Amino acid sequence: MASSIIGSGTSGVAHLMMNNNSISSCSSSITISSSMVMVMVKSWNATNVRKNRVGIIRRRRSSRRRIVVNCASSGVPTTNTTSSDSDSDSEPDLAILLEVHGVLMDVYRWGNRQAFNLAFQKLGLDCANWTEPIYLDLVRKASGDEERMLMLFFNRIGWPTSLPTNEKESFMKSVMREKRNALAEFVTTKSLPLRPGLEEFIDDALAGGIPIIILTAYCEDADNMTRPIVEKLGQDRLSRIKIVGKEEVERSFYGQLVLGKSASSGLDEQLANEVRKAANAEKLKVAKEVASMLKVSVDIGTGTTGSLDRIVAALRAGAEYAGVRVENCVLIAGSQSGLLGAERIGMPSVILRSSMTSRTEFPLAAATMDGFGGADLTVSKCIKTYNN
Template sequence: MKTSSTSCSLLNSLRFSTAITVSKKSYYHYQATQLRNHNCLSPFPSFSSTFPRNYNFHGKCLHVNPFSAFSSSSGHDSQNPPRDLAVLLEVDGVLVDAYRFGNRQAFNVAFQKLGLDCANWTAPIYTDLLRKSAGDEDRMLVLFFNRIGWPTSVPTNEKKAFVKNVLQEKKNALDEFLASKDAPLRPGVEDFVDDAYNEGIPLIVLTAYGKSGDRIARSVVEKLGSERISKIKIVGNEEVERSLYGQFVLGKGISSGVDEQLATEARKAVSAQKQEIAEEVASMLKLSVDIDTSSPESLDKIVAALRAGAEYAEKPVRNCFLIAGSQSGVAGAQRIGMPCVVMRSR
């Protein structure tokens, strides 16, 4: 999709230091509903119409309306594209809309492999579960089997293991789908890559994190073709480890900074307090409650990938713009002050 306007004015709109984030509630609203304006994300947005111009700040959270803020630039803007910006792309949900084309089907494949003939998710069932669980796949399965009844072969004390087994089979099926030729790239991805290259804007594709894993993510990137791959930089696990951040911080060569250490300790203290309160409430209600209060290692991995991406782009973090397909990517960008926006499933 081409526009008569240039990218530079929209790229200039990214010159701000406050991280652009999308709230978790808004993100899952994106995932569970369709776009009303089909011109926004129906095809992958063109490079010159991808960056939001109209945004409303509420604290540190940017609420895009949702992506209707994508608009053409006016003709009076500078015609010289900025050279101090870079764009980082996730794979899941951005290069390929896995959760629209494959996630529901992957669940059904998992049900079949496990002999669960009673389980089959139609599109309405999947959408309803997605909405009610806020995207938590464990919760989706629990809600579903609470509704139709659990398999008689699954004892009550083994329900958690059963859910874990289903999710593993689902992941295997989804990975197989993503690596196959049946998983299409989002419409317009190729044009986006070409536009970024022509504008002289570094484009970094992040394969180091995501549910599909580095290997599967790279197989998705290969769908771009060798010519377009030569126009981008791929940052996977090895690239993160070789980056300065990976060598010094992840490798414990240097401290990640007093502020970050203090923030980590503060999070641990808050998490411990949450668990303590939860246990007190559970005791009064005669329930057993266990809250996952650990600081997820996955978030640290995402932060490392984002910093490595900025490093390979040779740009400051604040000058890199993440186009994310997951709430975890948004959380990582928020942690380090990287502007970002979320693509959503149609």
């Protein structure tokens, strides 16, 4: 059964009427007259996102057409139309999305071990000091999971005698908080290098007309840690690159519909309710998939936004700002979580190994690289990944 939305007016969502006889969260049949808005939340696609015309399909006042959007199981909607868009703009064929940590800079190689030691000192843990061999051994045994590294270490040397057994989790969170603060300060005050070949990679992409999007939205302590890293690219490059942080995600059309309320504030109340229900269903589905993959049992609250939800929203926002479909983007990731988000929405991804993940396998990635340039990651290989 399909939901029929008939609209009229000269701009935006000025007037929307919803047919109460047929509502479905899986398929929407939308009749558009004049300048209209097509809202589809269940499986949003950024195809029509060009030059701030997010989700808006414009036609001449006298024209009228019917669009059917079906939610495919892959998470990408298929669209059938009876006429072509008369004013469609040209769009790039490919966009490259870059994570920050592990991609722009191998922060963990240069400062992570030192940040842990500073955290231990600040918390008065004089017996805890990670030499490089100890640190690398913990990274290998815990596959880079930092809380597990702490667990393995203190199980080995003994936990603080004053720490009750039931407070181990809160203790580890305190260590992680101090470690993040120390790492942020380390990145800000030290002259740490970008990954070799990164600048040439970005220059090659921009010269070829390929948009570059840098994702800072789901980084830990995003502002303090990512700003000094991104600024190392230089003002000339930054003027031609789009940075997608938390604010950009919230302003994106998908972000407003799934993460916020502003997009539905001007809609008919019944349509707004359908939007919220579809958004909650999407959150529940994502959370269940992650729980299944991690083989853990979780109590899921659909009113909250988990880390994977934020990653998916950032990736979709990145595609929006680049003006391409999500499947026309290639994510260069430095983390497993980024790969999970990309796989969830059908975005091709390449993993760039860092010192933290040098021995980790990444089955979700289309390719695994050790660095930029030469035999490793180049723009031509990104294009090949996209074409495959």
